[in-house]
Amino acid sequence: MPVTAQALRARCAEEMSRSPRGFAGAGWLYEVFLAVPREHFVPDRVWWPAPREDGLHSLIDRAERPRAWLKAVYLPGVALITQLDDGRIPPTGAANGAFTSSISSSGVIVELLRHLDPRPGDRVLEIGTGTGYTTALLAVRVGAGNLVTVEIDPQLAARAAGRLAELDLRPLVIAGDGELGHAAAGPYDRIVATASVRRIPPAWLAQLAPGGVLIAPLDSPFGSDLLVRLEGDGTGGAVGGFVAQVEFMRVRSQREVRSHGELGWPAGLDAARWRDLKVEAGPDGQRIHAA
Numbered sequence: 082m083p084v085t086a087q088a089l090r091a092r093c094a095e096e097m098s099r100s101p102r103g104f105a106g107a108g109w110l111y112e113v114f115l116a117v118p119r120e121h122f123v124p125d126r127v128w129w130p131a132p133r134e135d136g137l138h139s140l141i142d143r144a145e146r147p148r149a150w151l152k153a154v155y156l157p158g159v160a161l162i163t164q165l166d167d168g169r170i171p172p173t174g175a176a177n178g179a180f181t182s183s184i185s186s187s188g189v190i191v192e193l194l195r196h197l198d199p200r201p202g203d204r205v206l207e208i209g210t211g212t213g214y215t216t217a218l219l220a221v222r223v224g225a226g227n228l229v230t231v232e233i234d235p236q237l238a239a240r241a242a243g244r245l246a247e248l249d250l251r252p253l254v255i256a257g258d259g260e261l262g263h264a265a266a267g268p269y270d271r272i273v274a275t276a277s278v279r280r281i282p283p284a285w286l287a288q289l290a291p292g293g294v295l296i297a298p299l300d301s302p303f304g305s306d307l308l309v310r311l312e313g314d315g316t317g318g319a320v321g322g323f324v325a326q327v328e329f330m331r332v333r334s335q336r337e338v339r340s341h342g343e344l345g346w347p348a349g350l351d352a353a354r355w356r357d358l359k360v361e362a363g364p365d366g367q368r369i370h371a372a
């Protein structure tokens with residue numbers, strides 16, 4: 082008998098329950114994960130993230146290999162690549178290019194949302210809608226009417242809005258530059274980015290309610306992104322620290338490499354002690370320092 086999506090979802094959830102970076106006791110998140118069909122958001126053709134020996138990424142085509150496709154959807158640690166080179170490479174075969182959109186891995190999304198800890202009724206801003214899957218999890222938790230999500234690629238935004246509506250979830254989906262946030266619906270109790278930044282955009286800080294929480298992957302000098310958790314002071318400033326090591330694709334306008342010194346990172350930090358670092362951010366920039 083073919084294994085069902087529901088069974089794979091339950092298995093994936095069980096696996097993440099056992100991981101210290103998984104649900105970690107967040108019962109609401111476990112429930113929300115089980116309530117949303119991840120497969121509904123995954124395009125029929127996706128690239129596998131690890132390259133083959135020839136350097137190309139294999140294409141998994143649902144029509145040709147439905148079981149492999151579904152299994153890949155529910156591997157907790159795997160992000161499936163949904164766009165290469167900003168969409169210039171059609172999903173017609175194995176290919177190589179820069180990853181520009183994906184469905185984030187279940188494990189990473191669960192970690193992000195656990196640290197975000199949105200409560201029912203919270204006003205939430207998400208940056209980087211992608212497939213709309215993370216948006217759906219958030220919508221189930223806080224109510225779609227409380228949620229704004231911004232995606233820079235208009236085709237992806239339209240597809241995600243359609244997929245969400247098919248599940249009767251209708252958050253405000255905006256095609257635009259998420260670095261600007263969406264002031265008209267702010268301030269927000271929670272802001273989450275699923276694309277990484279080198280510099281925390283001042284608009285996000287300005288749109289964060291007093292005591293609101295911002296979770297975003299921030300580029301670091303340590304060879305990975307670090308997930309920053311900041312609490313807003315309601316006047317465009319925020320303080321906090323790092324809660325996890327992660328890997329994300331960069332927001333479009335921050336792809337260009339900049340020196341870490343210029344971005345508020347002092348020289349000589351001990352990479353092994355990233356958990357001890359403190360972050361202060363405001364309209365004039367960010368400052369990272371040892372506690």
Ligand SMILES: C[S@@+](CC[C@H](N)C(=O)[O-])C[C@H]1O[C@@H](n2cnc3c(N)ncnc32)[C@H](O)[C@@H]1O
Pocket residue numbers: 181182183184185208209210211212213214215216231232233234237257258259260275276329330331332333334
């Ligand atoms: C890792 S994907 C997000 C995946 C999403 N969490 C999901 O589950 O499907 C990152 C997304 O951020 C988008 N993005 C990049 N720069 C952006 C920007 N400045 N504003 C809004 N979205 C942006 C990309 O187009 C991409 O779809």
